[in-house]
Amino acid sequence: MAVSSNAPVLEIKDIAKTFGPVTALKRMNLSVRPGRVHTLLGENGAGKSTLMKILVGLFQPTSGSITLRGEPYAPKNPIEAKVLGLSIVFQELSLCRNLSVAENILATHEPNRFGFIKERDLNAQAARIVEDLGLPVNVRTKVGDLSIAQRQLVEIAKGLSRPADVVILDEPTSSLSDSEAEILFTIIERLKAKGTAIIYISHRMEEIMRISDDITVIRDGSFVATTEKQNTSIEGLIALMVGREMKDIYPPRLVERPSSAVSPVLAVENLSEAGKFENVSLDVRPGEVVGLFGLIGSGRSDVMKALFGFGQPAGTIRLNGNPVHLRSPADAIRHGIAFVTENRKEEGLVLQHSVERNINMVALGQLAGQFGFTRPARERAAAKTEVLRLAIKTASIETPAGSLSGGNQQKIVIAKWLQTQPKILILDEPTRGVDVGAKFEIYRIIRELAAAGTAILMVSSELPEVLGLSDRLVIMHDKRVAKTLDAQGLSPETVMTYAAGIHQ
Amino acid sequence: GASLLTQQHPFYISLASSMTAEAKAENLPLEIAIANQDLNKQLADVEDFITKGVSVIIISPVDSTGVKSAIAKAQKAGIKVITVDVPAKGVEVTSHVGTDNYTGGVKAGELMAKQIGDKGNVAVIDYPTVQSVVDRVEGFKKAIASHPDIKIVSIQTGITRPEALAAAQNILQANPDVVGIFGFGDDAALAAASAVKSAKLQDQVKVIGFDGMEEARNAVKNDPVMVGVIAQYPDQMGKVAVATAGKVIKGETVEAKQPIVPGVVTKAGEEK
Amino acid sequence: MTNSTETKQALLASPLIRQYGGIVISLIILCLVFSSISPRFLAFNNFMNIMQQVAVIAVAAYGMTYVILLGDIDLSVGSIIAVAGMVAAQAFSMGFGFAPTVLITLAAGAIMGGLNGVLSAKLMLPSFIVTVATMGIYRGAVSLPTNGAPASIENETWLAIGSESWLGLPIIIWIVIALFAINHIVLSRTIFGRRAYLAGGNREAAIYSGIRVDRLKIIIFMISGVMAAISGILLSSRLSSAQTNAGMGYELDAIAAVVLGGTSLAGGVGTMVGTILGALIIGVINNGMNMLAVPYFYQLIFKGIVILFAVWLDVRSKSMRT
Amino acid sequence: MTNSTETKQALLASPLIRQYGGIVISLIILCLVFSSISPRFLAFNNFMNIMQQVAVIAVAAYGMTYVILLGDIDLSVGSIIAVAGMVAAQAFSMGFGFAPTVLITLAAGAIMGGLNGVLSAKLMLPSFIVTVATMGIYRGAVSLPTNGAPASIENETWLAIGSESWLGLPIIIWIVIALFAINHIVLSRTIFGRRAYLAGGNREAAIYSGIRVDRLKIIIFMISGVMAAISGILLSSRLSSAQTNAGMGYELDAIAAVVLGGTSLAGGVGTMVGTILGALIIGVINNGMNMLAVPYFYQLIFKGIVILFAVWLDVRSKSMRT
Ligand SMILES: Nc1ncnc2c1ncn2[C@@H]1O[C@H](COP(=O)(O)OP(=O)(O)OP(=O)(O)O)[C@@H](O)[C@H]1O
Ligand SMILES: Nc1ncnc2c1ncn2[C@@H]1O[C@H](COP(=O)(O)OP(=O)(O)OP(=O)(O)O)[C@@H](O)[C@H]1O
Ligand SMILES: [Mg+2]
Numbered sequence A: 001m002a003v004s005s006n007a008p009v010l011e012i013k014d015i016a017k018t019f020g021p022v023t024a025l026k027r028m029n030l031s032v033r034p035g036r037v038h039t040l041l042g043e044n045g046a047g048k049s050t051l052m053k054i055l056v057g058l059f060q061p062t063s064g065s066i067t068l069r070g071e072p073y074a075p076k077n078p079i080e081a082k083v084l085g086l087s088i089v090f091q092e093l094s095l096c097r098n099l100s101v102a103e104n105i106l107a108t109h110e111p112n113r114f115g116f117i118k119e120r121d122l123n124a125q126a127a128r129i130v131e132d133l134g135l136p137v138n139v140r141t142k143v144g145d146l147s148i149a150q151r152q153l154v155e156i157a158k159g160l161s162r163p164a165d166v167v168i169l170d171e172p173t174s175s176l177s178d179s180e181a182e183i184l185f186t187i188i189e190r191l192k193a194k195g196t197a198i199i200y201i202s203h204r205m206e207e208i209m210r211i212s213d214d215i216t217v218i219r220d221g222s223f224v225a226t227t228e229k230q231n232t233s234i235e236g237l238i239a240l241m242v243g244r245e246m247k248d249i250y251p252p253r254l255v256e257r258p259s260s261a262v263s264p265v266l267a268v269e270n271l272s273e274a275g276k277f278e279n280v281s282l283d284v285r286p287g288e289v290v291g292l293f294g295l296i297g298s299g300r301s302d303v304m305k306a307l308f309g310f311g312q313p314a315g316t317i318r319l320n321g322n323p324v325h326l327r328s329p330a331d332a333i334r335h336g337i338a339f340v341t342e343n344r345k346e347e348g349l350v351l352q353h354s355v356e357r358n359i360n361m362v363a364l365g366q367l368a369g370q371f372g373f374t375r376p377a378r379e380r381a382a383a384k385t386e387v388l389r390l391a392i393k394t395a396s397i398e399t400p401a402g403s404l405s406g407g408n409q410q411k412i413v414i415a416k417w418l419q420t421q422p423k424i425l426i427l428d429e430p431t432r433g434v435d436v437g438a439k440f441e442i443y444r445i446i447r448e449l450a451a452a453g454t455a456i457l458m459v460s461s462e463l464p465e466v467l468g469l470s471d472r473l474v475i476m477h478d479k480r481v482a483k484t485l486d487a488q489g490l491s492p493e494t495v496m497t498y499a500a501g502i503h504q
Numbered sequence B: 001g002a003s004l005l006t007q008q009h010p011f012y013i014s015l016a017s018s019m020t021a022e023a024k025a026e027n028l029p030l031e032i033a034i035a036n037q038d039l040n041k042q043l044a045d046v047e048d049f050i051t052k053g054v055s056v057i058i059i060s061p062v063d064s065t066g067v068k069s070a071i072a073k074a075q076k077a078g079i080k081v082i083t084v085d086v087p088a089k090g091v092e093v094t095s096h097v098g099t100d101n102y103t104g105g106v107k108a109g110e111l112m113a114k115q116i117g118d119k120g121n122v123a124v125i126d127y128p129t130v131q132s133v134v135d136r137v138e139g140f141k142k143a144i145a146s147h148p149d150i151k152i153v154s155i156q157t158g159i160t161r162p163e164a165l166a167a168a169q170n171i172l173q174a175n176p177d178v179v180g181i182f183g184f185g186d187d188a189a190l191a192a193a194s195a196v197k198s199a200k201l202q203d204q205v206k207v208i209g210f211d212g213m214e215e216a217r218n219a220v221k222n223d224p225v226m227v228g229v230i231a232q233y234p235d236q237m238g239k240v241a242v243a244t245a246g247k248v249i250k251g252e253t254v255e256a257k258q259p260i261v262p263g264v265v266t267k268a269g270e271e272k
Numbered sequence C, D: 001m002t003n004s005t006e007t008k009q010a011l012l013a014s015p016l017i018r019q020y021g022g023i024v025i026s027l028i029i030l031c032l033v034f035s036s037i038s039p040r041f042l043a044f045n046n047f048m049n050i051m052q053q054v055a056v057i058a059v060a061a062y063g064m065t066y067v068i069l070l071g072d073i074d075l076s077v078g079s080i081i082a083v084a085g086m087v088a089a090q091a092f093s094m095g096f097g098f099a100p101t102v103l104i105t106l107a108a109g110a111i112m113g114g115l116n117g118v119l120s121a122k123l124m125l126p127s128f129i130v131t132v133a134t135m136g137i138y139r140g141a142v143s144l145p146t147n148g149a150p151a152s153i154e155n156e157t158w159l160a161i162g163s164e165s166w167l168g169l170p171i172i173i174w175i176v177i178a179l180f181a182i183n184h185i186v187l188s189r190t191i192f193g194r195r196a197y198l199a200g201g202n203r204e205a206a207i208y209s210g211i212r213v214d215r216l217k218i219i220i221f222m223i224s225g226v227m228a229a230i231s232g233i234l235l236s237s238r239l240s241s242a243q244t245n246a247g248m249g250y251e252l253d254a255i256a257a258v259v260l261g262g263t264s265l266a267g268g269v270g271t272m273v274g275t276i277l278g279a280l281i282i283g284v285i286n287n288g289m290n291m292l293a294v295p296y297f298y299q300l301i302f303k304g305i306v307i308l309f310a311v312w313l314d315v316r317s318k319s320m321r322t
């Protein structure tokens, strides 16, 4: 058992970091002890990832100092950091789609002789790493062929491929479902036992309370407080983090859920697409929130894509009772469907464009004047409204979306779809990487939209979230619908048994 | 001012240097602009000369038809124009100094006939978008037409030396019975000669070129395959052009056409 | 009073300077250098010269701006310029009048550009390779009617474009200005332009946002083809003939103008204002070096260095801001 | 027994066919068409011809493969080819021997390529614009020593490269093969090659993994420069002279060869095997059309169409697999 009197292995003193006019870190202090999980908690954009990137030498701090094992420490790049004993699992995936899992995991330290790669050793070594970690991935697969969750696992394997004194995990579970997260927690326990110090970043309060030893809260780039886990509670942490009390994270229903007599606005019958999903049937009524739950790779995203005009699935899609053939996303949007995609970087945002441009991306036509001319004043006003409504933390609406923190980027993706005032809103992992405060905002918006009659279909890997918000639950297992259940009074265990395919 | 079509060819280098030399001798300020085979650039060069206010423009047209607007522009600005090498079509110039390419082509054809003993298959490497080359090839064809036992079996385009080399290799591969190749310029002919040698056909194939720059003349002397070259005299051309410009400036009248007849260089020597 | 005028001017100038700082400075430096050596450089007449000489490149560069904005490239514009001239010459020789010939020529440009777009969008081939291929195909096609010989054009109205003036300005310059205005507005003030930016910035995100990226690409290549055809009209009227090797290599000058103007080859970022400034830089370099009688080889070298310098200045001034 | 041999062959062939299906089929179709029309096409001699003609492009394309793999482009190779020839001619005329001249020429290539790399990596300029600029600069520079005239080369060993044979194969072909082997191994079997794939596939990820992408880029542009210089050696020895317009436009042929070979212009995907196959296609087209005496303009058109067809076949065969 690690003893709390252990000397800190890593100490961060008064670190500040500015990007031109933007201040990411003001004054950050942190001390990390071996054999303990030290969690960093803070709102989106608080500066957590920036601090971690400083630790591995990707950014140089504007001021302040770091010591590692008592020695001054200022790495110039991640290889140097690794040599000195720091490894990192990045928040944003940093894998090459064109290379295999093995090549990615061992990138920059491939087994070689005189610079010639020993291909067989490479695969064997990677396979051993993956096996040791207990990850279900084939190391010869191309990363481009993996789902987001699997890529996240590969990212973890890459970060942990070499022994290190300090391991940084920046939101490693944001795209994992509970079963994969369990694998990670086992790994963390093993590392702790070996005396490794772990810096952990997450927005999932339950898991933070479960695995942390120490918790540091940071706000607006500054250190707020460090406590040991046993001396705090979720409520206390949230209060420290957002600067106010927050009672129930799942806001209450604003109106009664629609009765089953109301006819569905979207009804799907026996939708199939070879290799992706089979015989999927589901429906959503106006004002209803239907949760789509399933383990990773169960085919949820592919079903959503089919509902949004991708591919040529067999079966019927009915809107207001009329069968439709959706040929493209443009077609789906015209029918009043909106789709908050799960991969915000690739499918959601134009990173180098301004917040304003991104928010108005879909509603462009609606905001425009005659003859296809844009109306800048109206666009600005619309963007500002959304920034306020979703509390997007940005210097201005002119800021490039790419320089916002992950959670704020997610809010932009939601904002751009809210602008279209959809009749049917599909949300695929809408709160991935979003802090508790913002999650609450998103939940509140979902409630509001439902109350206004929008039909909502929400995919999520976070079971509490699905249970907390949905009226009904569609559970998928292995590319099929395993069960459709009323969410009222449903226990997590029941849902899990269907999702895992135990119940047939 | 002088606007030349290119400076990546020995012919034009020689032309330019003789012009510079003559200008020095006559104490005339001379600026040379290179159009790099682009008519639009040539037009821009002429416009810039007009802005600078030169008194005479010597122009070696990129193309005989298209140079019309440039010449018209200069003349509208009151500047006299002299063409060298390639004549201008559709517009009168003060004087034209140039090789008679058609006659040169005829001479090449006759020389070819003589060298191959009046019979056999021959091939041509050409550059079909340049008028002076088209004239040469026409002259060559005309001469060959009067020899019923000679047939032109292939006309391939080979503009630069590597292209000409590839064209010649392929000609020899496709027509192993070829006995003569006419290259539209020295580069084409020298490339053809290399191709003949690497195909080990030096006893069978004779090559004739056009232009007569130093490298080709040496080849005619030393290389059994290069049996002759039609020689142009760019140095004379440049000299005459600048001298004419001098006369024009002084207000003297000049001949409207000053043809420079090409010579024939063979192993036996030069025949003007 | 003077003070408030000054402030106003400063306010007007500042966004321009901020956005185009690097390139505007390069342009000013070039002009200063050239005019300090050759007094004729700064004459109004010479400015007209520069504009006319740069017209063909500038118009092609307008079209190229859309293409590059989309993250694509169009190497066939030089060949389209030549085909347009030849199509016009053939139309005239078949007895068509001025207006029908203009329409036929523009249609030819739209078809050639559209073919590029369709091949790239529908067969999912990279536009670089598609347009390298069509560059050859169109260049070959231009020689078919006359077997490589130039065709002269005699229609008076057509020739007037390249030689006459209106209200003291050459017609060709009016055309360059008018097309600039149209393209600038289309790009910066219409939904169409906005979609080009979005699709160029992130193709996948654009598709998910309901933008029909394939259709957009085809339209943009058609615009590029039409602009190249207009370029071809200007060129053939300046040269009063259609040359089979007209416009050879102009695609690189057009691309250089666009990139000098700050448009990113990765797509998603750029403006028409930048493009016309970039084209002007190229025109000023060419003209200035001619005025100074710089020998040809040194011109090549100098032009390369100036392009590097201007792009570097631009990149630097942009990175300083953030 | 026959059966097992067959299976073995099928096993050996299958990955090649799977990976290079489109292009191999195009190559076979082309050869069938040409040889059915001209019986001389299939002669061993003619194959040697093709290889020799394609050598200059192939070697430049080897270097270009690394560059494109990195998601960059090098338009200056044509000019470097010319400079290399001229440097060699000057070195010989200064009295250097064969070996020192080779070294000087290769060093010149490395310096020119390195300059491209440094400008692109350190000043953060897009490689397209850097190499458009240096294309002009190097092309201008090549004319400086002789004022535009070609310089003849008389060193016997040098000329032997382009004209002699060894073990029945022209030396030039040995060089093409040897360089293929080296580059293939470097790209597919070394850490250096793997880093090129990583950085080309996801630049940010490569930086996050600690790869010094800038240094990598500089080295890769140096390799491209050296390969272009070797190309220049081959060309000048074939022509027994250094031409100032040597290699003009070869960059596009080299890029076309690389892309035909399945290397993605977006970076991260590609092989040397593909590149040599791509270069062969280009060689076969050029040679075949000459053998059939196709007129020049039709050659341009036909070549464009074949390139389009081959790339389309390749893209299609790849998308069918997934
Ligand atoms: N490269 C950059 N350029 C400009 N600003 C940046 C850059 N990287 C981060 N920032 C800014 O720094 C601040 C901190 O960002 P950081 O990514 O560290 O937040 P975070 O705490 O990790 O948030 P999240 O929980 O959303 O991941 C944000 O305001 C962000 O906009
Ligand atoms: N085990 C697997 N091996 C390879 N590819 C997979 C696997 N599982 C899923 N995929 C791919 O990843 C995509 C992801 O599936 P989909 O997104 O529909 O599942 P999901 O339930 O939404 O899971 P996720 O949480 O990963 O998004 C599928 O289209 C499939 O091609
Ligand atoms: Mg973060």
Ligand SMILES: [Mg+2]
Binding pocket: A300, A301, A302, A342, A428
């Ligand atoms: Mg999913």
